[in-house]
Amino acid sequence: MLVIGQQVGIAMVPLCCDKRDVAQLYLLALEEGIARDHVCRLIKQSGLAAAAGAVSPHWPWPIRLQTLGHVRIECDGAPIPTKRKQSRKPLDMLHLLAIAGDRGMPVAHICMALWPDSDGDAARKSFDNTLHRLRKLLGGERHVLLHSGNLSLNHGTCWTDLAALNACMLESAALDKACTVAQLTGLAERVLGLCQGELLPGRNDLPEVLGARDRIRSKFLRLMLSLGSKLEHAGEQNEAMLLYQCLIEQQPLAEEAYRSLIRCHLALGHRAEAFEIYRRCRHHLSVVLNLAPSSETEVLVAPLRALQAAASMRPPEPRAQGSAP
Template identity: 25%
Template sequence: MERLEFRLLGFPEFRMNGQRMPLALRKAAALLIFLAEAGRPVARETAATLLWPEADEETARARLRRILYKIRIAFRSELVAVSGTSLSLHPALCVEIDSRIFEHACDHGSLETAANIHTGDFLAGFSLSDCQEFEEWAFFRREALRSRLTQALERLVETQIAAGEPLTAVVHATRLVGLDPLSENAHRHLIRAHLAAGNRAAAERQLEACARHLQEELGVTPDPATIVLLREPSKTTAPEAPRTRYVEVDGIHLAFQTVGRGPPDIVLVPGFVSHVERIWEDSRCRAWIAAVSRIGRLILFDRRGVGLSDRVGARPTVDATAQDIVAVMNAAGSRRALLIGSSEGGPGCIRFAVDYPDRLVGLVLWGSLAKGSRTPDYAFALTSEQYDLWKRRLVANWGGPAEFETFAPSLVGDRQAEAWWAGLLRAASSPGAVAGVIDALRDTDVRHLLARVSVPTLVLHRSGDRAVHSEAGRFLAAKIPGGRFVEVAGDDHWFWVGDQNPLLRSISEFAERHH
């Protein structure tokens, strides 16, 4: 059996039976790469449109035939199996793809191996300027793999410091900073690694480098939580991010943290994207966490597929979110809790409240909704067309503070907050994965569950919320038996932005009344 190797992390290379095979035609290389990554038959029309988007069908098919001929000549072998309707790599080949090996190592916790495999960005230096669809596909794939590398490096740094291997942690943390020099979280990882290695001078130099990057690029200074790392423990007053722990459910590792002491326990289910460590970079978010943790023991976690939890390659469901909540509560030793569902996390919390009412003292829904898209009997959500437009906007602006003006209009122009959001997005997910999350939200409908919610429920919403209309919150409170609706002034969707006092006061009173 002939062995075909793809090296796609970096500028692409092809090897046949160990011998490097030059392939000068970029579209021939692009076709092989696309088929290898697909791992299944691809419609001929899809391949033709991908490579010759402006050509008519007959011309594109003719060009595809010529490309297949040139691949066969270059490799002196039948690499592509061709049927009347589809193309695929020949099933007789033994195919090895470094990007797939990297993902497999991430999936199975072989993080050191994964970090060693990812030596460069996906298809670095390779492009087809006249093929926008291919460029978009490559961009999605590149961002997904970079996100997984960031996740692997973050985990490695923490585990190696804990295992007494700080010098190895320094190597990985240095690489982490290189991936995102404007991420204070990455700089903190490196500062901690230097301190663990006993090299205070290097930690101080890293803080100086962090300050220089932030000043030159954003015109801001480091957050006090970064500076405080170099102070003596007895002089530290700023809240420190707790250790991230993991629990396994159905073979998926979920990242979670606990902050403060109970009772009650308070479980926060995030919206469409989260990262339990990056949230600590933003001073407003950190202050909100500190305030809630004074009400009770706060349990934070990343749902499957985002943040530091395992990527799963599947659209999230409300049932999966409910399973995640169970697993995290069990791992944290929480028998009963106050459950807070934020935005897109709300429907999964509703599912949990119906299935596990004995595990809850109450349910709080913040800026949330029962149905993702508009219908004649649910008029206060986006239409399918508006969802598609929003998704395209989000994906098109990936790498920057995508949709920041929707989620936090009061912070528009705050360069530090915008840089934090952009960095959190890149670390927590990828444009392709988020597109799947948006599609799942569009199709979500838990209205049939609302009448079955039997636990005390508080629905909180800002009057001018631009992401989820306040009428969606009113609907939830009206349909849940005994549901109470509290509307507060403001336009921000994020709970830690704007006036937090009414929200914190409502949560505190609700928790005191029901725990």
């Protein structure tokens, strides 16, 4: 139906269809690669919001917000310019809403976070003014919703990397033992594509950002370890090792990631490589945190220590007769 519509240049969707059903139909078509250009054009022409919970990169999102590793805001595919003299408050409000996710954030909480030294009336006036400027920056009121004293992004028109990361978490939890290696590696690639670094780098002035940064770091660690473990159980140690190496590059103090990488090397008989990973782990923990590896890590590498000790006690091999001194 959509392919025929593309050929003749019309929508080819029954008028009686509910908008939510149409959104699901279009999302399925985009995910399956069916008439993508035509479907995106129909979505933009109708102003159709994405289905609840959708985070597909193929959907033509009016607003896209990246917060992990670098900050970028796009409106209809073009980056939103920010002037140096422009107040940061609208962007601060946008970042708080991205962190809050689907549940949004109470107006009182936003006022306390952004105007802690203002009284109630002054803070509310600043809130109303900042909300107006944020909506103007994003190109419309429909992107930021105020309902019953709660402010939130419209996740039918706004894509955020944090929402996409949460969707990956749910997808990983739903994977069963019958999942394929391609599913696991594909999901891992998407997660690594989303998590390019810490949340809102350089923004250390908002306590909400600092708290969310720790939560996301922990969430990313758990997700990658879970995917790596599934790959190990599928006998794909090499794929798991690549995943753990990427994890360590982003979180060089994640001791559990080092242990997982050591375990893979040991399973493949790579004793020297396993001990070198242990030494790297020990070095980072000592230099940065002034800590020694945990007992769990030490137990894992104990056989390697014993082999090294035995090798050091072995007498040197005698030289062959006639060899040079």
